[in-house]
Amino acid sequence: MTPSSDSPATAPVTHEPTPAEIRRWRRYLADERAEAAVYRDLAARRTGEEREILLGLAEAETRHEDHWRTLLGPHVGHPRRGSLRSRLLGFLARHFGSVFVLALLQRAEARSPYEADDHATDAMAADEQIHEEVVRALATRGRNRMAGSFRAAVFGANDGLVSNLALVMGISASGVGSSVVLLTGLSGLLAGALSMGAGEYVSVRSQRELLEASTPNAETRHKVPLLDAEANELALFYRARGLGAEEAEAKAAAVLGGGHAEHTGPSPAVGTDEHEAVGTGLGAAASSFCFFASGAVLPILPYLFGLEGTVAVVVAAVVVGLALLSTGTVVALLSGSSPVRMALRQLAIGYGAAGATYALGLLFGTTVA
Template identity: 55%
Template structure:
């Protein structure tokens, strides 16, 4: 390629080079190969779908989030224009998005949850534009930025779900793995179907009660520790009876982490000699209210100990119930064990996929990893059941 910065290149040579370059571009655009047409139409379909997804999410959002999503949708429309230009007449009829893309559109339009954002983030991660010569560098950069935008928008939703929802998923998963392992071990030992069912129900109740008791003790202990460290209002109650020259009121505030100056200032407030805190923007009364409310958010975040215990019981039991369903409906022998494994496998794929979505990882990989762990535990207890069953015989 000649350098136009060099004085050795004449204006005629420069013009001739640009004409040749434009001719090559025209030929590439005017005569695309069948492979290019298929690839460009696939890209166009994906851009149409993504624009619709972001537009639907924007309609279900508010404030700044809605504005951001609208901007991203418009960027996807610019990408559409690029592929339509390259395709020309081949852009018609308009390509249809894939089944998975249409499903995502439906979810975005009717639900608009963090899961849709997580799936959209995965789609942006898989963008091939950086390696495709027919996509511009600007488009590749757009897709990389879109991934970070979606990642940021989904952060708050993930944080909200990461507590209770993750507890639900992991609780159900514990019930699935522990009870299917128990059933496989008992079944391999040659026990009857009624004994397997009894063992499964016992495992369900024992595990669920254990989870509930553990959660109750955990939350109650945390609340008790917070209560023990919670500042009391003794400073307000006894301040009027203290000797201003000889008292330990200042020591209380120092123990709470205040500097010497701030502690003395606060003590004078309590005696009524000052009306404002060290921070001029915080009045005495506001400070009292803030102090009286200290710890409320911490307690609220913990939730109810009884509620936590009940939810843990329900989560574990819901998972532990699945492996024994074939036996509840009268199944027996090898077929009941196979059906149990199939049901558990489907559930494990689901819980693993959900965890993958919440963590921003591949749902498929997390699902199969969860499946391998669950089946691995079942296989281990099955082999132990065979060994102990043969030993007993």
């Protein structure tokens, strides 16, 4: 269950609520109801501890609903719809239930207005701040589960988008024909994807070889029973693995005196999990190749469909711009940052690189002419 305070005491209202207060409280009530529904929808797609935590958050939001309902009294009126943001979160939670919903909820909890509202209790404001941290922790679990492959896909595609758009823009600005631009774009796609794949293969292979070099020799286990119990090097092994001198001596004595040395000595299984986490070189290379190519193909789509000149350049820039906004949004949701800010940053970086190469293309095209 989420750490939250007891039911908050209702802030006293000594006057007849003004129309502005009634509107604000009804909006709060609708948003609390909508957020509680989102947490329940997410809980329905979870099991175990995460389900219990989400139901605990929904229960806390229900207590906040009761607070505003009590304040409103006869002015509560018919249930209002939540804000557009709350309704969007509800739709995403019902149909997807992914880490992206938790990331958006994290930001929503961070923007709670209760801290500055005199009619919200201190306990409610504290609840909302705790909710932000609880949702942050749940979102972090989801990010960690998907971070490896999904993040590699997003960043690989983004690299392809930016590099090939810059290449296509630069060549187009030099004044060459569309067929040359298309050929250059295809060459950039292939060269970049192969480079990414080869680099990833070398990186993963090197990491696996480093792990293999750090894994104890399997044959060593069978020599442990033959060690001299009074003067042996098994303690040195444990010290080399990070234990202190006394702890290493005690563990070595326990292993040699316990009659189960074959099972507790240096084990070849050390590093097995790390090997699985790293993956295979060929698998990583193929993934990087495909991710990069999926982004790099977009800038050349207009040329593949027969567009030419300025029209092709503009269409390529628009298509890639939309893709950059999408990747920026995904990265922001994975990292818990502002989706708008991150999307615009990705767009600025991509267009900045493309603009620079376009200017160079104009310069060199004029110089050659």
